[in-house]
Amino acid sequence: MLISRYRKEFCRPPNPEAEHLRCVAYLDTDISEVLPYLNRTLGGHQYFTDPPSLTLKLPGKLVTLYGKAIAINIVKDEAEAEDVLEWLKEKVNETWNRREEIEPILRVAPKPRLLDILRLLPKTNCGKCGDPTCMVFALRSSENAGRLEDCPHLDESGKGRIREYLEQFHWGTEH
Ligand code: SF4
Incomplete structure (x- = not known):
């Protein structure tokens, strides 16, 4: 297993009228190596190699995975952040375990035009x-x-x- 634990921090966006929160989860391990594989399995929206990061477009939010952190730009509360993070933890660990059968993508995956x-x-x-x-x-x-x-x-x-x-x-x- 790659990720076992993480620590969440929340902050309010700069706009005082915004009702949502931002969340950053600090990971107990570095997941940089799995990012190109996740780019294949989850379909990355943006991928950068230096420093490594992968942005995913999920319904209503952008999630960026870095080496030792995951940032979610919009969550309504802690429970929603936990749902997204647990889903990602499962996908990261599952993709890492299957990495020998997955062809990594070191660029942004093609998208529909x-x-x-x-x-x-x-x-x-x-x-x-x-x-x-x-x-x-x-x-x-x-x-x-x-x-x-x-x-x-x-x-x-x-x-x-x-x-x-x-x-x-x-x-x-x-x-
Ligand atoms: S024709 Fe275009 S605007 Fe009309 S219902 Fe279909 S997709 Fe929507």
Whole structure:
């Protein structure tokens, strides 16, 4: 096992009206070596080698893993931070244990291109999906393929083509 314990610290963001917290967890071990493997298994949003860091885009928040710390930019309370950290601890340890079968990625993993998704949408900007334009819908669908059900103008084969496109990226679906 790679991470066994961590110590959490919370702070308020500079904006006095913000209701959320920021959290940093200080780890009992250095996880730098697992970051390129996590970049593969979790689909990194940003990856840097010097110093090593990997940023993940989770629903509603960005999480950055450093060698000896994990920073979460938005949490509503300690319980939510604990949920995210325990999930990450499990993923870090599981990925580390399986590292010999995983090909590490030393760059940012490829992501869906919004224009490629837009091309597959009706492009009427009718707003019936709840988004103001098809481009916004493309952005939200790239993060959550379940959103495709919200466009009444997409038939099953249209949804299938977009799902097939998104599936090659394997990201944004684990948490
Ligand atoms: S309902 Fe479909 S066509 Fe209308 S704006 Fe949303 S994605 Fe575009």
